[in-house]
Amino acid sequence: MAASMMAGSPRSPAIWRASVWLGSLVVALLLAGCAPERSVRVEPAEGVELVQPGGEREGVYRVASGDTLYGIAFKHGMDYRELAQLNHIAAPYTIYVGQQLQLGQQRARNTLPPSASNAAGQAHTTTAGAKPPHPTARSGGVVENVIREPAPGKPPATLPPKAPATAPVAQPGSKPATAQVVPPPAATPSVPAAGKPAATAALPADDAVRWRWPAAGKIVGTFASGDPTRQGINIAGAAGDAVEVAADGVVVYSGSGLIGYGELIIVKHSEGWLSAYGHNRKRLVAEGDAVRAGQRIAEMGRSGASRDMLHFEVRRRGKPIDPMTVLPKR
CATH class of the missing domain: 3.10.350.10 (LysM domain)
Structure with missing residues (x-):
């Protein structure tokens, strides 16, 4: 028995080292499985553009x-x-x-809405083995590119090789096919956003514009610089009361596409002056119409408002100013 123990003793260090190595390998694999999720930076591929959430690029x-x-x-x-x-x-x-x-x-x-604050190309976090989201179509045909990571221990997926194209074999006695030339489709002309161009009547110089009141009612709302909800004055009245243009000019907008203004008319009086008439019940002029001071251009109403009134704004070179500074005293 002593001889047997002496015979096995030379192999004990080797067995011990193998056990230690195997244990270390198991621990390393366990630690790798518990590793935190990795952050992968999504870089746009050539010819692909990342867009802001909501579909509109900043600016x-x-x-x-x-x-x-x-x-x-x-x-x-x-x-x-x-x-x-x-x-x-x-x-x-x-x-x-x-x-x-x-x-x-x-x-x-x-x-831009608050949800559009994420910058293009920001770091996206992906978890190994997790199913990535489907690409989302964006405005203008732009698709957000997604990087798929292979699961641990699996090689990356590869596409099957494409079968080589083979030339067709002509049958004996058959006639050779003739290629048909298909003309390219005719280009479709772009559609203007507004069908009627503005009138080209000569407008006066900025200092030659003469203002008058657009409605006869009481002022129920005043201008406040820097307040986006008070960029003009509100004039009270009854539904259907006349809304008159405050100076000669050309109608450059007539519609309801600007949120908060209801049925809105914008008139250009010179290269620097614009006036706006909101919350109308009915618009009586169209884009491109030339109008004269005092002409009835709308019926007063409450579209986009809680009461019947006219919201009147004056803008000089795009900036709102207090209409009371240009209107005559009354």
Whole structure:
């Protein structure tokens, strides 16, 4: 028995080292399985653009049906000439549905919803073995690219090799096929957002504009600089009362596409002056109409408001000013 123990003793260190090595390997594998999820940075592939949530890139407005350059500039507090210059648009400022207009970084930050604060190319977290989300279609046909990671221990999936193309074999006695040339489809012309161009009547200089009151009612709301809900004055009245244009000009917007204004009319009086008439019950003029001071352009109402009234704004070079500073005293 002593001889047997002496014979087995030389192999004991080797067995011990093998056991230690095997145990270390098991511990390492267990630790790898408990490793925290990895952060993978999604980089846009060549020719692919990541967009902000909501479908609009920061600093860009996509033209919708019924939009005008003046209405878009009015909505974003811009001078229409600045917006036209940014986008290389010449008079009469025709824009097209789906066209993307540059607004500038600061104005884009003020108009984007809170959910659009994520920057393109931010780090996305993926868990090994987890099923990635389906790509989401974005406005303008842009699709968010997704990186799929293989599960631990599995090789990355590969596409099967493409079968080589084989040339067709001509049958004896058959006639050779003739290729048919198909002409390319005719290009579809872009559709203007607004069908009627603005009138090209000569407008006076800024200092030649003469103002008058657009309605005869009592003032029930005053202007407050910097308050986006008080960029003009509110004049009370009854449903159907006359709304008159405050100075000679051309109608550059007539619609209901600007949230908070209801049925709205915007009139251009000179290169620097615009006036706006909101909450109407009925609009009586269309875009492109030339109007004269005192002309009835709408019927008073409460569209987008809690009472019958006219919301009247005056803007100089795109910036709201207190209408009381230009209207005559009464």
